[in-house]
Structure formats: structure tokens, C-alpha cells
Amino acid sequence: MNFHSDKTTISRRDVLRAGVYAGLALGSAGVWAACSGEHGMAAIPPAVIGKESGLPLTLPPVLQEPVLRAETGIIRIAGIESPVWTLGGSYPSPTIKVMQGQQFSLNLINALSVETNLHWHGLQVPPGMDGHPKDAVPPGGQFRYTFPVLDRAGTYWYHPHPHKLTARQAYMGMAGLFIIEDPREKTLGLPTGEYDVPLVLQDRRFSHVQRLVYAPSMNDMMTGYLGDTMFVNGLPVPYHEIENGLYRFRLLNASTARVLRLEFDTKLTMHVIASDGGLLASPIATTQLWLAPGERVEVLVDFSTIPVGASALLRTAKFEFATPQQPGASLHGGISSFEQGWEMPVLRFNITRKSQRSSVVPPQLAPLSDFGIDAARTTRIFTLNMQMTGETGGGQYGSSTAMMPHTINDKLFAMNRIDEQIPFDTVEQWEFQNKGDEPHPMHVHGAQFQVVWRSGGALLPSDAGWKDTVLVFPAETVRVVVRFAHYRGLYLLHCHNLEHEDDGMMANINIL
Ligand code: C2O
Ligand code: CU
Ligand code: CU
Numbered sequence: 001m002n003f004h005s006d007k008t009t010i011s012r013r014d015v016l017r018a019g020v021y022a023g024l025a026l027g028s029a030g031v032w033a034a035c036s037g038e039h040g041m042a043a044i045p046p047a048v049i050g051k052e053s054g055l056p057l058t059l060p061p062v063l064q065e066p067v068l069r070a071e072t073g074i075i076r077i078a079g080i081e082s083p084v085w086t087l088g089g090s091y092p093s094p095t096i097k098v099m100q101g102q103q104f105s106l107n108l109i110n111a112l113s114v115e116t117n118l119h120w121h122g123l124q125v126p127p128g129m130d131g132h133p134k135d136a137v138p139p140g141g142q143f144r145y146t147f148p149v150l151d152r153a154g155t156y157w158y159h160p161h162p163h164k165l166t167a168r169q170a171y172m173g174m175a176g177l178f179i180i181e182d183p184r185e186k187t188l189g190l191p192t193g194e195y196d197v198p199l200v201l202q203d204r205r206f207s208h209v210q211r212l213v214y215a216p217s218m219n220d221m222m223t224g225y226l227g228d229t230m231f232v233n234g235l236p237v238p239y240h241e242i243e244n245g246l247y248r249f250r251l252l253n254a255s256t257a258r259v260l261r262l263e264f265d266t267k268l269t270m271h272v273i274a275s276d277g278g279l280l281a282s283p284i285a286t287t288q289l290w291l292a293p294g295e296r297v298e299v300l301v302d303f304s305t306i307p308v309g310a311s312a313l314l315r316t317a318k319f320e321f322a323t324p325q326q327p328g329a330s331l332h333g334g335i336s337s338f339e340q341g342w343e344m345p346v347l348r349f350n351i352t353r354k355s356q357r358s359s360v361v362p363p364q365l366a367p368l369s370d371f372g373i374d375a376a377r378t379t380r381i382f383t384l385n386m387q388m389t390g391e392t393g394g395g396q397y398g399s400s401t402a403m404m405p406h407t408i409n410d411k412l413f414a415m416n417r418i419d420e421q422i423p424f425d426t427v428e429q430w431e432f433q434n435k436g437d438e439p440h441p442m443h444v445h446g447a448q449f450q451v452v453w454r455s456g457g458a459l460l461p462s463d464a465g466w467k468d469t470v471l472v473f474p475a476e477t478v479r480v481v482v483r484f485a486h487y488r489g490l491y492l493l494h495c496h497n498l499e500h501e502d503d504g505m506m507a508n509i510n511i512l
Contacts, residue, residue: 049207050229050237050344053078057240057347058233059198060176063094068118070160070174071111078236082211085112085172091234092200092254093176096158098149100182105146110137115162116169118145120178121294122156122276122448122468127489130445133163134415134490150486151448152366152466153182154278155198155250155296163415167256167498171214171225173234175200175254185279188362191248191300195357197240198250201291201346203227203258205338206236216499222386222404223438224257224293224497226338230316230346239311239348244303245355248273251299253291256498258316259340259439259471262289265313266306271361274298277448277466279366286461288317292441292471294496297462302359303351311350318343321437321474340439368465371450371481376429380420382408382442384472384495384505385435405503406440406495412504413494419507420493427483434472440500442478443469446491446511449482469496484511 055078068087075084075091087093087108098104110116115138119131125147128135137143159175160166177198190196204212206229216225229236253260262270264287271283276296283300291297306312319341386404405412411419422428430449432442451463451470455477463470472478484491494506 049342052345052348053236053238055235055238057238058235059095060092060200060233061088061090061094063088063096063176066106067109068093068106069109069111070116077211077234080210083172084212085169085174087118087174087176091173092202093158093174095177095179095198097179097181100149100151100153100180102149103146104149105144108137108143108145110139110141113139114165115139116160116165116174117143117162118158119161119445120145120147120156120158121443122151122154122296123147123178124150124446124448124486126487127446127491130491131161132490132492133161136162149180151180152278153180153185154274154276155179155252155298156276157252157254157296159254164502167216167225167502168214170254170498171204171256172212177250177252179250180278184366188365190273190362191246191357195246196248196250198233198252199347200233200252200254201260202231202253203255203344204229204231204236206231220338221499221503222406223338223340224499226258226340227255228338228342228344230344232347237345237347239350241350241352242303243353243355244306244308244351245357246300246302246304246359246361249299249301250296251289251291252296253293255293257293257500259293259441260289260291260316260346261319262291262314262346263287263317264301265315268301268303268305268312270299270301272297272299272461272464273361273365275462275465276468279368280465281366281368282364283361284461284464290460290462290471292439292469292496293498294441294443294469295462295471300361302361303349304355304359306351308351308354311348313348314346316342316344316346321439371427371483375427376481377426379429379431380422381431381433382493382507383410383433383435384408384440384442385410387412406436406438406500406505408493408495408505408507411507413506413508415508417508418490418510420509422484422509422511424488424511425483425485427481429479429481431477431479432470432472433477434475437474439474439497440472440505441469441496442472442493443496444482444491444493444509446487446509447482447484449480451478451480453479488512
């Protein structure tokens with residue numbers, strides 16, 4: 001696929017240079033003090049990035065009681081004690097399992113020293129239950145979330161969404177799967193039980209410190225807080241013992257910023273059966289799969305060609321954007337050690353026994369209504385850019401920094417400003433125009449959409465079906481068709497690079 005460059009794009013390096021001079025001219029001590037972060041760390045040679053840990057895969061616990069307590073704690077990761085922030089005491093957070101049509105209720109208890117809340121990513125819930133940052137739960141407070149489960153069977157997730165604190169809380173461990181089932185899906189004979197494996201994928205900065213530390217530098221706030229090691233279900237590059245049969249994997253990219261390009265070293269075929277909003281009409285076979293932060297896919301993988309005793313490695317493949325991502329100069333004049341596109345191992349599958357099960361991939365899955373692009377009455381344009389000068393985002397570093405936060409339609413998020421008024425139950429086409437050199441996974445609350453066009457080429461396998469998050473590559477334009485048909489009220493549109501989101505790449509949308 002070719003993501004042609006846009007000559008009018010101002011590279012981040014140019015902007016950063018401008019920023020460096022601005023910062024120096026200000027001579028602000030605050031700037032220097034603020035970027036303690038992890039500067040001075042030498043670039044990590046790719047050969048040692050994210051080594052396999054030799055730890056067996058574990059699955060997140062399934063939530064039993066409708067209560068989640070947000071609190072800090074210490075857990076052992078790969079035998080080493082790490083601070084974590086948890087919901088319900090585990091990292092990742094417990095998996096919530098519900099049936100479509102059920103009334104869901106859960107009590108959040110905030111035992112943190114900062115505000116938090118919960119957002120049900122991908123679910124269509126009433127605005128007051130959606131985890132808008134204005135609905136944060138103060139330290140010591142509680143909130144009861146309750147809503148009917150309207151969405152299709154599928155792999156959704158939940159995480160906090162407090163103002164400017166989402167990335168930190170998710171990074172430190174507060175995020176879990178929300179799996180919806182329905183009776184229809186059960187008739188398809190998809191792999192179940194131990195053959196239906198949820199995989200929460202997250203990159204973490206682990207090689208040097210071997211614990212969770214969220215300390216983004218100013219440069220990290222621009223690229224996102226990229227890690228050097230892939231974690232699966234809270235463990236660094238584990239292994240999983242399986243039989244040589246058909247498996248269903250539910251993949252969630254819960255990284256704050258890292259875009260994944262998943263493949264097997266043995267080039268096994270992945271049959272994509274579901275995306276963000278549940279089952280596709282029919283499977284899509286691929287050997288490589290883009291998965292941006294916030295996105296989910298479900299794949300069937302048949303290991304029958306791999307002999308017992310052998311193994312297959314799931315990894316994220318190396319990539320570069322046609323509009324090269326500038327290795328951003330930091331204010332210290334150094335180069336960021338962390339980049340998108342690193343090849344990293346994710347999970348090793350060791351084939352330890354023969355399968356007796358059938359490995360037939362169902363040719364038909366679930367009916368999928370199609371808006372059709374022609375149904376859209378309006379086109380709404382969202383430009384994705386970077387703020388060049390002047391007003392700052394007042395991000396994690398306050399207003400004295402020279403950073404250039406990302407914007408939607410040249411605006412930073414403002415809690416009390418409504419950015420878009422959207423008519424209820426009306427099909428619209430939305431166009432995301434990426435004017436910069438970084439990928440932006442754009443996510444909407446309150447509705448699922450369909451991806452209809454990419455300027456960069458064909459749609460991706462992960463674009464199929466009902467979506468709530470779509471990857472917009474550097475300099476690319478992506479069109480989706482959306483309709484808000486369940487609730488009126490206040491929702492959000494934002495980049496799911498959570499550093500971008502916290503720093504203001506978010507808009508209030510009001511469904512009228
Ligand atoms: Cu997963 Cu508004 O977020
Ligand atoms: Cu969401
Ligand atoms: Cu972004």
C-alpha cells in the first residue's frame with residue numbers, strides 16, 4: 001500500500017526546531033524541569049527490543065461481582081515488582097462478559113487520589129453513562145453505571161476517560177475487555193472455551209526499568225508514549241501452549257500510541273471474522289493485519305500445518321510510512337529513542353499436541369446492514385493537524401512549554417465548547433484529513449460507522465464491518481459513513497493515540 005506524501009505538510013522536525021528556538025528564547029526553567037521523563041536514555045538497538053520472556057500466557061480474570069475499585073498497588077511482572085493502577089486488582093483489568101439485551105450495571109469506586117471514570121469503548125450507551133471527562137468521579141467517590149446492552153456480539157473494552165489523565169491511567173493498568181455474546185453467534189460453531197483466546201496487546205517501556213513507569217517527555221507527548229516491549233494480557237512477550245487446530249483470537253490494541261502490523265513469522269493466514277463492532281458478513285483472509293490503538297479484530301487461525309513440537313511467533317512487523325515519521329528532536333537536541341514501526345515479538349505459540357477438532361472456517365458469519373455511501377446527506381470534514389504557534393494546550397506540562405499539540409479542525413479540546421451539532425438518526429459521511437506525518441486512530445463515541453474510502457489505497461482487513469476506530473495514516477484522507485441512532489446528547493470524537501487525546505486532539509459532539 002502506498003501512502004503518498006503531501007508536499008504541503010510541514011514536518012514535525014521543522015516545527016520542533018521552531019519550538020526549540022522558541023523554548024530557548026523564553027529561557028524557561030520550567031521547560032527543562034518538565035521534561036525529566038526518560039531523556040538521556042540511549043537508543044535501544046532493535047536486536048534487543050522486547051525479548052521473549054519465557055512466561056506462559058495468562059488470561060485476565062472474568063469479573064464476577066458488578067463492582068470495580070480503582071486503586072494503586074504493586075504487582076509482580078516477570079518476577080519484578082511494579083507499581084500499577086488497577087480496576088479490580090488485576091492488570092489488565094477483569095474481562096466483563098454480558099449478553100446482548102441484558103441491563104448492565106456496575107459500581108465504580110474511586111480509591112485513587114485523582115479523579116477517574118469509566119468509558120465503554122465501542123458501546124452505544126446513554127451520554128451520562130459514557131464516561132465523558134465532565135462526568136469524572138472524584139477521589140473517594142462512587143458512580144453506578146447502568147445501561148442496556150444494545151450492541152452486537154463482539155469484543156469491546158473499557159478504560160478511564162478523565163480530563164488529561166486517560167493515557168496515564170490506561171498505561172498503568174486500567175483497561176479491560178468487554179465481551180458481548182448473543183445466541184446467534186453461538187450457532188456458528190466458532191471455537192469456544194480454551195480455543196477462544198482474548199489477547200490484550202500493549203507496548204510498554206520495559207527493557208530498562210522492568211516495571212510500569214509513565215513519564216512521557218515532551219517529545220513523547222507528540223509521538224505518543226511508545227514502548228520497547230509488547231505485553232500480552234499484562235505479561236511481556238509470553239508463550240502459549242496450544243494444539244495444532246483452529247483458534248479464535250480476540251485482539252485488542254490497548255497501547256496508548258503504538259500502531260501494530262501483526263503477522264506470524266510462519267506467514268499463517270489470519271481469517272478476520274470480526275472487527276470493532278462484531279462479526280463481519282464473511283471472513284477476510286490475510287497474513288498481515290494493521291491494528292491501531294483502540295481497534296479490535298477477531299481472527300481464526302488454523303495451526304494444522306505446524307507440526308507438534310514446532311512453534312509460530314506472532315509479531316508486529318517493521319514498517320515505515322511513505323511520509324517518513326521524523327525521529328523528533330527533543331528540546332535537549334537528542335533524538336527520541338522510540339519510534340513507530342519497530343519489529344517486535346508479541347506472543348509465541350508452542351504446538352504441543354494434535355487437535356481432534358474440525359478446522360473449518362465458516363464461510364458466512366452474520367448479516368451486516370450496509371449504509372451505502374449514497375445514503376449520506378452531509379459530508380463533515382475533520383482536519384487532523386498540529387498546532388503551529390501561539391496558544392498551547394495546557395497539557396501535562398502546563399502552558400509554558402513550546403510543544404505543538406495535535407488538533408481537530410485546528411482546535412484543541414475545550415470541555416464546555418460543543419464542536420459539532422449532529423442530527424439524530426441521519427446518515428452522514430465524515431472525512432478525516434490527516435495533514436501531518438503521524439498516524440491518528442480516530443475514534444467516535446455513541447455510534448459505530450463503516451469505512452468507505454481511503455486515499456492511500458484499498459481498505460484494510462481491519463476496516464471491515466462496524467467500526468468505532470479507524471486508522472488514518474500520515475497524509476491520508478479516510479471517509480466513513482456514520483449514523484447516531486440510539487441516543488441524543490453529548491459524546492466525543494478523538495484520536496486514540498491517548499497522548500494526543502489527553503493533549504487536546506478531541507472534540508465534543510452533540511447529537512440533536
Ligand atoms: Cu477508548 Cu474515548 O475512548
Ligand atoms: Cu470510546
Ligand atoms: Cu493522533
